[in-house]
Amino acid sequence: MATTSTSTEPPDHQPSLKRAIGPKLMLLFVIGDILGTGIYATTGKVAGKVGGALWLPFAIGFVVALLTAASYVELVGKYPKAAGAALYTQKAFKVPFLTFIIAFMVMCSGLSSASAAARAFGGDYFQEFTDAIPTTAIAIAFILVLAAIALRGVSESVKTNMVLTLVELSGLLVVLGIGAWAVMTGGGEPTRLGEFQAEGTGYALLTSVLGATALGFFAFVGFEDSVNMAEETKDPARTFPRAIFTGVAVTGTIYVLVALVSSLLVDYRVLQTSSGPLLEVVKAGGVAFPPKLFAAIALFAVTNSALINIMMASRLCYGLANEKVLPRGMGRVLRQRRTPVTGIVFVTVIAIGLVSTGEIEGLGDTTAFLLLCVFAVVNVAVLVLRKDRVDHPHFRTPTALPVLGAIASVILASPLSDRAADVYIRAGVLLAIGIVLWAVNKLWMKLRHEEEAARG
Numbered sequence: 001m002a003t004t005s006t007s008t009e010p011p012d013h014q015p016s017l018k019r020a021i022g023p024k025l026m027l028l029f030v031i032g033d034i035l036g037t038g039i040y041a042t043t044g045k046v047a048g049k050v051g052g053a054l055w056l057p058f059a060i061g062f063v064v065a066l067l068t069a070a071s072y073v074e075l076v077g078k079y080p081k082a083a084g085a086a087l088y089t090q091k092a093f094k095v096p097f098l099t100f101i102i103a104f105m106v107m108c109s110g111l112s113s114a115s116a117a118a119r120a121f122g123g124d125y126f127q128e129f130t131d132a133i134p135t136t137a138i139a140i141a142f143i144l145v146l147a148a149i150a151l152r153g154v155s156e157s158v159k160t161n162m163v164l165t166l167v168e169l170s171g172l173l174v175v176l177g178i179g180a181w182a183v184m185t186g187g188g189e190p191t192r193l194g195e196f197q198a199e200g201t202g203y204a205l206l207t208s209v210l211g212a213t214a215l216g217f218f219a220f221v222g223f224e225d226s227v228n229m230a231e232e233t234k235d236p237a238r239t240f241p242r243a244i245f246t247g248v249a250v251t252g253t254i255y256v257l258v259a260l261v262s263s264l265l266v267d268y269r270v271l272q273t274s275s276g277p278l279l280e281v282v283k284a285g286g287v288a289f290p291p292k293l294f295a296a297i298a299l300f301a302v303t304n305s306a307l308i309n310i311m312m313a314s315r316l317c318y319g320l321a322n323e324k325v326l327p328r329g330m331g332r333v334l335r336q337r338r339t340p341v342t343g344i345v346f347v348t349v350i351a352i353g354l355v356s357t358g359e360i361e362g363l364g365d366t367t368a369f370l371l372l373c374v375f376a377v378v379n380v381a382v383l384v385l386r387k388d389r390v391d392h393p394h395f396r397t398p399t400a401l402p403v404l405g406a407i408a409s410v411i412l413a414s415p416l417s418d419r420a421a422d423v424y425i426r427a428g429v430l431l432a433i434g435i436v437l438w439a440v441n442k443l444w445m446k447l448r449h450e451e452e453a454a455r456g
Contacts, residue, residue, distance in 0.1 A: 021233045023242065025162060029308070030226050030247030032165030036305030037113065038219025038364065039172070039255055040278055040298045041120035043262055045361045048272030049418075050212035052195030055259040057212035058219070062252035064412065065220040067405030068375045069248050070397035071382040073241045076227040077394030078385070080236040084227040085374050086320055091388065092381035097438060100325055102374055104434035107316050109370040110225065110309040111347060112426075113218070115354035116363035117306035118142045121299055123360065124276030128295035139355045146307045147348040150314060153337045160307065168301030171294060172254050175278055178285035179261030187286055188264035197268065210411065211418035214372070218364040219255060221371050222305070223248055224378075225312035231319075241395045275360055310347055317343030326441065357426065365423045370430075372413035379406035 021029065047054045075088045086103035090096070118139035126138060149160055182188050198208035223244050230236045258278070262271060265284045271277045282294045318340035321331030334341035354363070379402040411417075 021229060021239075023234075023239045025159075026226065026229070026233055026239050026243040027246055028162045028165045029229065030223055030243050031250055032162070032168070032304045033222030033225050033308040033312075034220060034247060034251040035165065035168050035172070035254075035301065036222075037117040037120050037302045037360075038216075038221070038305075039258060040125075040168075040301045041116070041123070041275055041360050042215060042218055042364045043259065044271035044274045044277030044280075045364075046212045046216040047262070047268035047277070049197065049215060050208055050268075051197030052192030052263045052268050054212075054263045054268065054271075055193065055256050056209060057216040058252075058255045058259045060209075060213045061217045061220050062248075062256065064213075064217065064405065064408045065223065065248050065252065066245075067401050067408060068379060069223050069244050071379050071402045071405060072224055072227055073244050073395045074382055074397045075378070075385070076230055076240045077237045078388070078390050080230040080233070081319060081322075084224065084230075084316065084319070085378050086316070086325065088378055088381045088385070090325070092384040096325065098377075100438045100441075101431065101434055102377055103316060103320050103325060104437070105370045105374050105431070106224075107313045107347065107350075108427075108430045108434075109221070109367045109374070110313040110316075111351045111354055112363045112370070113221065113367040114143065114146075114306040114309040114313075114351045115139070115357070116218075116360050116367065117302040117309070118351070118355050119360050119363065120275060120302045121306075124274055124279060125295040125298040125302075128276075128279070128292050136355060140352050142303070143306065143310070143348060143351050143355070146303070146310050147344055149307060150311050151334070151337065151339055151341065151344050153339055164300050164304035164307070167297055168304055169254075171278070171297035171301060172258055174289060174294060174297070175258055175261055175281055176254075178282060178287045178289065179257075179264060181287055182261075182265055182285050185286065190264065192263045192267070193260065195263075195268070207416060207418040210416050214368055214412045214417035214419060215361070215365050217372065217412060218368040220248070220251070221367060222308065224371065224374075225308055229311075229315060232315075237392060237394050310344070310351065313347040313351075314340050314343035317346055358422065362420065362422055362426065365419060366426050369413055369419065369423055369427055372409045376406050376409040376413065379403070379409065 043054070046057055050057055079087055079091065081087050085106050086099050089102045090099040119135065121142050122135035122138035196205060196208065198204045226240070226244060233239055262277065262281050266280050270280055274280050276295070276298060278298065279291060279294055282289055283291060317326060317330045320326040321328050330342050330346065331340065332342040333339065382397065382402045383399065
């Protein structure tokens, strides 16, 4: 069974991360990470791809998320370390270059998600209060504040997450309550629920649904972030299965219901044009709920998503440094606060740079594409690692689930999903940067080895 001690000192006397997250905090962490930017900001863009049948992409995404979540639960139980997918890739395939690329894709997915959240923060929801401040300036200030919270400590960060999770849940419950009231009073248009945007051949309908599902999958990403908190979680082998499965089930149910309400109350063409689609739903519900109050709730929701993604990416840097995939300096911990200071600074700089590279839809789709590629590898890795036995009990997923998860991830990441070209271009540029960093790191390690050999 995994240790529940609060800390240990690694060989180089760097302080370890503090085990401060219990089962309840981890469940709220998972729910809070999945909820947020995706459902609050991209629902309208998903509707634009599929039409009034907005519930269908979220239902499919729910199933795909559960398949891959099962693989993550097995792997984090076997290997409760902070590096997540990169660690699993290295153990399964033992190809350092592939490990680095997977790690870089996960990091970039978190940072593109945080950048999408930052953009959403300065969009229609913020403009309910004022449009006098440029969106980019708001987004940069937003990221810097969240980095300061992450630097202060994991306990403070996760408790902040808990508060924000409760706030964003309240916003979605408001939407569902308004929808229930509208239905009971004869409002809404049920015929929209079977309305598809695509016209013509069955292939057009297929690509429309797949494209909407791929973009809508952005709303489900987040459960994979939690495994990067494994070294800060009490008894991870028992805590993670309950937290991840419960978190995905709760959020998936809420998403499908919110999608049904959105289509019932608002035409998909109206939803498509808004960066604050749920605000349109609230305004159309026939209930006197203050739009500014809901906009404030939405701002808290996207804040939560960005905070957790910055936390995840910084812990990934820490874990990779301990695995010697990145230089050891990337694993430096702030001794007073016990937080990965170098990782936080590094990812904050990248997130600020990404803010200006695209709009919410493009950044969200980039996040989903990168993670779908990673999920395909993780689902294969869990099968390869079945031959690796560990000396403590852990969850084991039925073999069919990772097989189906890998197939679904590949399909949603493929051109069948009718994804915009700029998403592939952005992902390609990020991967090219990763390859350059890999080459520089290899050269640095080689020179260091040669220098040590010369001294010896």
